[in-house]
Amino acid sequence: xxxxxxxxxxxxxxxxxxxxxxxxxxxxxxxxxxxxxxxxxxxxxxxxxxxxxxxxxxxxxxxxxxxxxxxxxxxxxxxxxxxxxxxxxxxxxxxxxxxxxxxxxxxxxxxxxxxxxxxxxxxxxxxxxxxxxxxxxxxxxxxxxxxxxxxxxxxxxxxxxxxxxxxxxxxxxxxxxxxxxxxxxxxxxxxxxxxxxxxxxxxxxxxxxxxxxxxxxxxxxxxxxxxxxxxxxxxxxxxxxxxxxxxxxxxxxxxxxxxxxxxxxxxxxxxxxxxxxxxxxxxxxxxxxxxxxxxxxxxxxxxxxxxxxxxxxxxxxxxxxxxxxxxxxxxxxxxxxxxxxxxxxxxxxxxxxxxxxxxxxxxxxxxxxxxxxxxxxxxxxxxxxxxxxxxxxxxxxxxxxxxxxxxxxxxxxxxxxxxxxxxxxxxxxxxxxxxxxxxxxxxx
Amino acid sequence: xxxxxxxxxxxxxxxxxxxxxxxxxxxxxxxxxxxxxxxxxxxxxxxxxxxxxxxxxxxxxxxxxxxxxxxxxxxxxxxxxxxxxxxxxxxxxxxxxxxxxxxxxxxxxxxxxxxxxxxxxxxxxxxxxxxxxxxxxxxxxxxxxxxxxxxxxxxxxxxxxxxxxxxxxxxxxxxxxxxxxxxxxxxxxxxxxxxxxxxxxxxxxxxxxxxxxxxxxxxxxxxxxxxxxxxxxxxxxxxxxxxxxxxxxxxxxxxxxxxxxxxxxxxxxxxxxxxxxxxxxxxxxxxxxxxxxxxxxxxxxxxxxxxxxxxxxxxxxxxxxxxxxxxxxxxxxxxxxxxxxxxxxxxxxxxxxxxxxxxxxxxxxxxxxxxxxxxxxxxxxxxxxxxxxxxxxxxxxxxxxxxxxxxxxxxxxxxxxxxxxxxxxxxxxxxxxxxxxxxxxx
Numbered sequence: 001x002x003x004x005x006x007x008x009x010x011x012x013x014x015x016x017x018x019x020x021x022x023x024x025x026x027x028x029x030x031x032x033x034x035x036x037x038x039x040x041x042x043x044x045x046x047x048x049x050x051x052x053x054x055x056x057x058x059x060x061x062x063x064x065x066x067x068x069x070x071x072x073x074x075x076x077x078x079x080x081x082x083x084x085x086x087x088x089x090x091x092x093x094x095x096x097x098x099x100x101x102x103x104x105x106x107x108x109x110x111x112x113x114x115x116x117x118x119x120x121x122x123x124x125x126x127x128x129x130x131x132x133x134x135x136x137x138x139x140x141x142x143x144x145x146x147x148x149x150x151x152x153x154x155x156x157x158x159x160x161x162x163x164x165x166x167x168x169x170x171x172x173x174x175x176x177x178x179x180x181x182x183x184x185x186x187x188x189x190x191x192x193x194x195x196x197x198x199x200x201x202x203x204x205x206x207x208x209x210x211x212x213x214x215x216x217x218x219x220x221x222x223x224x225x226x227x228x229x230x231x232x233x234x235x236x237x238x239x240x241x242x243x244x245x246x247x248x249x250x251x252x253x254x255x256x257x258x259x260x261x262x263x264x265x266x267x268x269x270x271x272x273x274x275x276x277x278x279x280x281x282x283x284x285x286x287x288x289x290x291x292x293x294x295x296x297x298x299x300x301x302x303x304x305x306x307x308x309x310x311x312x313x314x315x316x317x318x319x320x321x322x323x324x325x326x327x328x329x330x331x332x333x334x335x336x337x338x339x340x341x342x343x344x345x346x347x348x349x350x351x352x353x354x355x356x357x358x359x360x361x362x363x364x365x366x367x368x369x370x371x372x373x374x375x376x377x378x379x380x381x382x383x384x385x386x387x388x389x390x391x392x393x394x395x396x397x398x399x400x401x402x403x404x405x406x407x408x409x410x411x412x413x414x415x416x417x418x419x420x421x422x423x424x425x426x427x428x429x430x431x432x433x434x435x436x437x438x439x440x441x442x443x444x
Numbered sequence: 445x446x447x448x449x450x451x452x453x454x455x456x457x458x459x460x461x462x463x464x465x466x467x468x469x470x471x472x473x474x475x476x477x478x479x480x481x482x483x484x485x486x487x488x489x490x491x492x493x494x495x496x497x498x499x500x501x502x503x504x505x506x507x508x509x510x511x512x513x514x515x516x517x518x519x520x521x522x523x524x525x526x527x528x529x530x531x532x533x534x535x536x537x538x539x540x541x542x543x544x545x546x547x548x549x550x551x552x553x554x555x556x557x558x559x560x561x562x563x564x565x566x567x568x569x570x571x572x573x574x575x576x577x578x579x580x581x582x583x584x585x586x587x588x589x590x591x592x593x594x595x596x597x598x599x600x601x602x603x604x605x606x607x608x609x610x611x612x613x614x615x616x617x618x619x620x621x622x623x624x625x626x627x628x629x630x631x632x633x634x635x636x637x638x639x640x641x642x643x644x645x646x647x648x649x650x651x652x653x654x655x656x657x658x659x660x661x662x663x664x665x666x667x668x669x670x671x672x673x674x675x676x677x678x679x680x681x682x683x684x685x686x687x688x689x690x691x692x693x694x695x696x697x698x699x700x701x702x703x704x705x706x707x708x709x710x711x712x713x714x715x716x717x718x719x720x721x722x723x724x725x726x727x728x729x730x731x732x733x734x735x736x737x738x739x740x741x742x743x744x745x746x747x748x749x750x751x752x753x754x755x756x757x758x759x760x761x762x763x764x765x766x767x768x769x770x771x772x773x774x775x776x777x778x779x780x781x782x783x784x785x786x787x788x789x790x791x792x793x794x795x796x797x798x799x800x801x802x803x804x805x806x807x808x809x810x811x812x813x814x815x816x817x818x819x820x821x822x823x824x825x826x827x828x829x830x831x832x833x834x835x836x837x838x839x840x841x842x843x844x845x846x847x848x849x850x851x852x853x854x855x856x857x858x859x860x861x862x863x864x865x866x867x868x869x870x871x872x873x874x875x876x877x878x879x880x881x882x883x884x885x886x
Contacts, residue, residue: 033509036862039793040805042842061508097786101863 007192012267013183013260015293020084020185023114032061035106038097043108046095048411049076049418053092053108060115069119070130072112075421077155078148080120080194081177082414083113084186087281089314091414120197133201134161139431142167142224144211144374147175148413149230149404151195152420154203157427160434164203165224169210172261175232176405177413179257182285184292188260217375221399226427229378229386229395229402230420233410234368239277243335244363252282252364259289268359273297275343275356277332278364279309286362288319298324301356303331303348330354335361371406385409392430393423401426446745447752448738450484452696452718453612453637455571457484457544460713460753461737464700464721465490465548465573465616468731470522472532476539481731482738485544487640487721488533490521490575491560492550492587497523503649503659505675514675515724516649518660518667520581521550526560530567537568546614550575550587554604561608571611574602576627577618577643580669589643592618595630602634612637614698617683620646624683625690632693639687640698640721642680644670673724677702681715688716688761704733706740713753714760768885771878776853776869778803778846784866787842791857791867802850803857806841848872 023031035057043053052071059068072079088094088109096105123129139162143150146168154164172178177191199205211217211231220227236251238244258265267290274295276287279302291298300319302309305328309316320326330345333353343356369384379387379396386395386402393401403419405411425437448459462485463469463478470489478486497519505514522529537545547564549572551557564572576598578588591598598615605613615631617624619642631639648668650659658666680701687693699717703709704725712720725733741753750756780791780803795803846857858867 029509036788036790038787039789040842042787097788100786 007189007261007263011188011261011263012258012265012293013187016183016289018084018184018187020110020113022117023110028060028111028114031107031111032057035061036097042095042097043092043106046091048091048415049082049421051075051079051092051112056115057106057108057111060111065115065118066122066130068115069122072116073119073130076414076417077152077198077421078177078194078413078417079112079116080197081148081181081186081191082412082417083109083116084190085177085181085413087312087315087412090312091412129200131159131201133159134434136163137161137431137433139225139427139433140164141226141228141427142220143228143230144217144220145175145229145231145404145406146170146173146195146205146207147230147232147404147416148177149232149416149420149423150175150228151198152417153228153230153401153403153424154420155198155201156421156424158201158203160424160428162424162427162431162433166203166205167209167211167215167220168205168207169213171207173205173207175230176253179260180253180282181260181413182256182289183260184289212374217400225399225431227400228420228423229371229374229400229406230404230416231371231374232405234370236363237366237368239332239363239365241332241334243337243341246335246337246341248337248341248359249335249361249363252276252278252286252362253367255362256282256286256289259293267293267295271295271359273358274299274360274362275341275358276300276362276364277343278302278366279304279311280364280366281311281315282366283362283364284311284315284319284324286364287324288315288322290362291319291322291324297358298322299327299356299358300324301327301330301332301343301345303329303345305329327354327356330356367410369406369409371402375400383409392426393419394426445742446750447754448484448742448745450718450753452698453571453614455485455544455546455612455638455719456542457719458542459484459738459741460717460719461485461709461734462487462544462546462698462719462721463726464723465575466723466727467519468723468726471524471529472536475532475536475545478726478731478734479536479540479543482734483543483731485546485570485719487546487548487573488529488569490548490550490578491526491529491564492521492582493552493556494525495520495523495581498662500660500662503669504673505649512673512724512728514649514671515673515727516647516660516669516671517644518580518662518669520578521548521575526563530563533564533567533569537570544570546571546573548573548575548616550578550582552585552587557601557604558608561605565609565611569611571614571637572605572609573614573616573640574605575616575643576601577616577641578670579618579620579644579646580667589618589620589646592616592627592643593621595626598627599630599634602631602636606635606637614638614640616643616700617641618643619679619683619701624686625692628687628690629692632695636695638696638698638718639693640700641687642676642683642701644672645676645679647671672701674702674704677708681711684712684717685715685761685764688758689764704728706737706744709737710741710744710756711760713756714758715764716758716761718754718757766882768882769880771880772884773874773876773879775872775874777848777851777872778853778857779868779870780844780846780857781866781868782843784863785843786863786866788862789842789844790860790862792844794856794860799854799856800850800852802847802852803844804847805844 037054041054056068056071092108093105098105141164143166146166150166157164174191276283287298329348334344336342345354372378372380372386377397386407395402401423404416429436450460465487469486475486501519503516504512507513547569576592582588583590615636684699696718698719699712700721703722709720792803861867
């Protein structure tokens with residue numbers, strides 16, 4: 001795809017190589033032919049977007065690459081980025097029947113990348129498009145936050161002829177796809193190129209404009225037929241311990257964003273050690289990134305045990321392979337800032353104190369859930385997530401739909417994409433636009 | 445180690461594996477390397493009057509990523525001077541006495557046959573193979589398969605050749621006929637000492653969908669060629685077996701068609717072949733494949749307590765019969781091993797759409813389990829799914845089950861199942877005496 005951003009090439013994230021590069025023709029052919037084309041395939045059941053996986057793989061095998069790409073995009077408009085960022089080991093590939101016969105599962109993510117990227121190359125070669133928007137209707141929708149949920153929602157709406165405008169408070173669109181995905185999974189420019197492709201459908205993104213500050217949600221509700229809330233999560237959560245605001249203490253998403261997109265950001269040459277606090281995938285990601293960038297000592301300090309970690313096992317294994325060490329049952333109690341930082345913890349069971357010295361500390365204990373504050377009538381669950389009806393994606397406030405991390409507390413990109421799509425289809429059903437669409441979907 | 449040596453109508457070779465007449469047996473240097481690799485014999489690329497070949501010449505069918513499941517060629521007989529070929533045959537025979545060199549021949553007139561047979565034998569040929577099989581190019585000039593398709597002419601030319609020859613004469617048959625017995629019997633009547641089959645099958649291997657030229661293409665045109673390789677083996681097996689069990693044919697057979705390993709070879713031999721000939725597999729992988737053919741066949745014969753490959757010849761022929769002699773009361777049904785099942789449900793969809801709707805899943809909309817049918821045909825009987833004894837990797841409800849009363853024992857589910865040993869066909873005691881169609885007619 002064409003380079004569409006003015007991101008400098010000397011960003012720190014360019015020091016990484018891709019973990020799962022684009023398949024060659026031979027790789028794709030061999031892998032696609034390995035798929036046995038299950039009926040009622042468990043991979044499709046496991047896919048949050050419900051992609052017809054055996055169907056698109058069969059099309060790769062027959063040489064119908066354009067058809068394969070379309071099979072994916074029809075239910076997952078962010079097929080390019082999700083191909084790379086989906087934890088397939090936990091989803092489709094984890095459900096592949098081959099696992100049960102001790103045969104390596106199909107590399108579904110890499111086949112999806114092959115199909116979607118080759119599909120877009122076909123568009124360029126043939127000066128044609130896989131999708132053509134329908135005639136413009138008189139409906140219009142405002143979307144809050146330009147992350148994967150809103151992008152998918154706006155994409156499906158625009159294809160159906162519904163005018164869509166996304167409001168994004170950040171300078172760049174894309175949400176976590178642009179700011180938060182580990183570079184070895186997806187580069188920022190690749191995420192931005194995907195957004196440029198989606199924008200060809202005809203929706204608008206206004207960046208640097210925050211709903212609730214620069215523009216009120218009531219204004220949107222008055223001027224649009226519906227509002228889609230895809231605001232994601234808020235800033236990094238703090239543990240509420242003394243010293244957490246010391247210099248050298250970072251929030252995980254804050255630091256990842258700097259590594260990915262900040263042209264001026266460099267790691268200090270004398271950065272010897274980092275302790276990462278947390279047990280989720282963000283903790284594992286930032287630890288692995290720092291290790292890959294050459295920090296000699298990177299530890300994950302977690303208050304429970306590995307078996308209780310919400311982070312994925314395969315991600316932890318990969319981080320440990322880069323030298324990341326794990327410390328379990330260490331509950332942070334204080335950060336002392338001397339020449340270096342001292343993370344003081346107590347053992348979860350015995351209360352025994354322990355100290356971890358390092359140059360930096362990264363807090364990766366989750367993010368604020370503040371999207372619900374956008375409108376006073378929004379029902380919020382006990383975890384701070386916006387409540388929606390899973391069949392319609394409607395919130396408790398009329399005309400407001402929601403999806404993505406703000407309703408699930410932080411799941412995968414593909415969950416957000418499916419939410420956005422379902423919200424769009426729900427609106428279209430309600431307005432009687434096009435054929436009613438609903439794919440079988442795993443809400444788990 | 446079992447004795448693999450054969451004597452096919454007087455042509456002796458240390459094992460039954462011969463190179464078939466084709467590109468791998470094109471010149472002396474190749475044949476010598478093949479003999480060094482272990483091949484027991486070679487049928488020299490067909491000699492005849494000078495021709496000119498085209499490019500390209502080959503096309504292939506790939507299946508599910510496997511290359512060359514079938515191969516098609518439009519190459520003609522040798523395009524090298526006859527003198528060169530005869531000199532090289534002489535050189536090979538001088539160096540290799542144990543291995544068989546059979547020379548394939550294709551000319552038109554009686555005088556030409558006499559001349560070329562004399563020269564081949566002078567060069568040291570252990571036997572001759574008359575090429576009445578090629579279905580492309582040569583047949584347009586009245587040779588190859590155009591002879592093989594006319595039993596009377598085939599018989600006449602065979603008789604000439606047998607008359608002129610001092611070495612055994614094999615007739616190579618074309619499969620491009622209605623009944624292989626017609627040319628087979630004609631060749632036997634003409635006095636042939638043995639038969640080789642099959643030659644290639646007339647075919648178009650494919651079309652270039654951009655240029656609209658059939659493959660393989662020669663500039664902007666394509667022509668029909670001869671099809672061979674793994675895909676043709678079943679056709680060849682049938683034709684060999686048909687000749688082997690006909691009492692009018694009492695001469696040995698050399699089996700050809702899709703042979704790539706010892707198992708293929710053993711099947712041909714069990715259905716009546718004395719030697720087997722290989723071309724496509726060597727074109728694909730080289731002469732080295734013969735090592736496993738020799739080793740594998742020997743191990744197999746040892747396992748079967750057969751001291752010599754000759755013990756295997758024709759062993760399966762008595763069991764090859766007409767449909768009308770099959771027992772109509774024999775019954776098998778499918779059984780799915782729920783512990784081995786990986787839940788792909790290929791058996792379910794194959795039986796539902798491609799067979800007799802006897803396999804059900806717990807999810808299927810029109811299964812007997814749900815007691816309802818979308819199209820009024822289904823279910824034929826009320827059945828309950830079996831209780832699963834072992835959870836299968838978290839997908840117990842993905843394990844299909846068989847309606848044994850309805851199962852007609854067609855094998856399809858077993859054939860599509862990707863897990864070895866997961867679906868087995870179990871004999872059901874029908875408690876009725878065997879009865880064939882023939883017996884019912886009486």
